[in-house]
Amino acid sequence: MNILQVHNRYKITGGEWTVLNQEYDLLKREHTVDQLIVDNTKELDTLFNKLKLIFTTHYNRKSRELVREKIRKTGAEIMHVHNFFPLLSPSIFEASLEEGVPSVMTLHNYRLIYPNGYLMHDGKIDERTIHGSAYSCVLEGVYRNSMLQTAVVAHMIEYHRKRDTWANKVDCLICLTEFAKAKFVEAGIPGEKMRVKPNFVDDAFRGLNLSEMIDQKDDYYLFIGRISEEKGIRTLVNVWNTWKSATSPQLFILGEGPLKKELQKKSQENTKISWLGFVERARVLEILSKAKALIFPSEWYEGMPMTILEAYSAATPVISTNIGSQGEIVHHNRTGLHFEAGKEQSLVETLEHFESMNEEHKGMSLAARREYEEKYTPEVNREKLLSIYREFVKNT
Template structure:
């Protein structure tokens, strides 16, 4: 199969960029022919005129449509898989595909098509106002990067294509990463029959190297951005209640990093490489993910499952779909430091249950999140629109 993958890279490299690369590599490893059309936001113009032109083309870029048509005519793909078109490629990619009679699949990595801020969060709290209401509400709050002008540009794009029926009529199939994410897009008016579910995946860390022996005593591990939406303040409050019962190691960086220095029983390791994170996951007793936003699809959870690492996560959004309470870990009430502390203490006090969770985690990984399972699911989606 010949697949044209389309992706607008972000200025700060994130998980989505890695998913695109992994998916392209997965397809090629099975003999499919992949051409990757990428543009990079690092190359966006910094002068006022350039920024103005970018803003004007966010809703619809005729220049990008011409480039898309050239690529489609030259490559002649069987299918186009769009990962991110914002802001440079724009939804004009759909019209190019329609013109060349090539079906389109679009992965919904975040909530950009229904929320100008992309994360359904405002002022540190969940916000769903734009799902059923006007996206222009985001302008008042400056939901896109704290900028009212930037929010106006994105809100106009969302509103225009919602009103024009773009999402309903110009995309053959959407890929949501979880059942929860699908429910939010359906709530926003996306056709339920056009949304398939396919999670992200990782390679098995134990394919080449045997797992290491667990550290004794173990520790709790947090991996990710040290910021408010990740529930860091709740995490610190909870650990202050454990009275030294369990060490917490934090691998990552972010705006709240300095505030964690010198706190008893919490060690901030800074940013760590994937191989270093793998070692930490093999040594830890459980992973903690106290996020206070819905999350798109936190790959760190799948990494934990792959390492047989139980998870203690917020009972919220996509985490509800990935972690099975009482099977692969425990869920706690979001923002509730007392509940988080109680659940962490229970895990420490029940090592036999931790072992059971660990075995279940590996089983769930093998059932749902391997590269082979992902390839099979992706081919089923592609064939459904061909």
């Protein structure tokens, strides 16, 4: 199969860039894979180029022609878009349609229905655009604290809602979870256009003895992520600051972010909290594999939390908030436990329950590893992705 990946790369690369390249490496072993990458760093190098986005974010004719030329040059049989914002625009789907090539897009965030892509504003979940207009977000400047930039993205959202672009121009929209799919459907995007395929992580623990891995679990909990409000780190630190008995376990915090200095100062006398900062991936996996549990206190709708998938690969249970995709991925009383987002008492009670389980920890660890092997390995992901492609590509 001849596949064309299309992506608008941000100045600061994140999960989308990682997934794009993971899938490229998977697919190129057996298929022809070409890429069309535009880069914000190169394209938005002047004020003039940035101002042009006001007029092209919703529909870029040059991008449409660029994609048409790329499809013709490569002989692509299917186009897979990971991100079109802000340079390419949804015009690229008209290009593939005009060339008779089916198009697939992975919805890594909620950009089709909310200007900042997160269904979150001011540290709180915000669903106003699911049933209302994206223009309602303009005055509050939900995107980059800018009314102008929010207005530009809101116009893109409403322009394509009015034109039924997602119903008529795209063959398939890939959602990472059933939860995300439900939100898009609630916002008016046709469910029949959607397929659910999660992301994946490489198996760093392949071939290791699972029983030995589980027996080596240590008496500490772990947080991995950005030290910021929406990640629930304040709730987590507050709980540990009140749980300071001699027998309370250690909490390791991996990551950097805007709240780090404040929360470090707040917990400086608590010897049960260790701030490890940025840690290389190999060391992260080592710490994760020996943790009693990963704590995932995020207070917003996560997309596909890779740290949870990595915890599963390491046979480490997850204690997670019960909302969003994380609430779906973590199975309560099987691969981990749930608690109420932002509720300190709920987290305390959940931790105390987990501490009292003793021998049941091993069963959760086994279930976590089994969940990874069944859903989140590269091999499983490749077959799911190819199955979606074959559904829309003729003569395969």
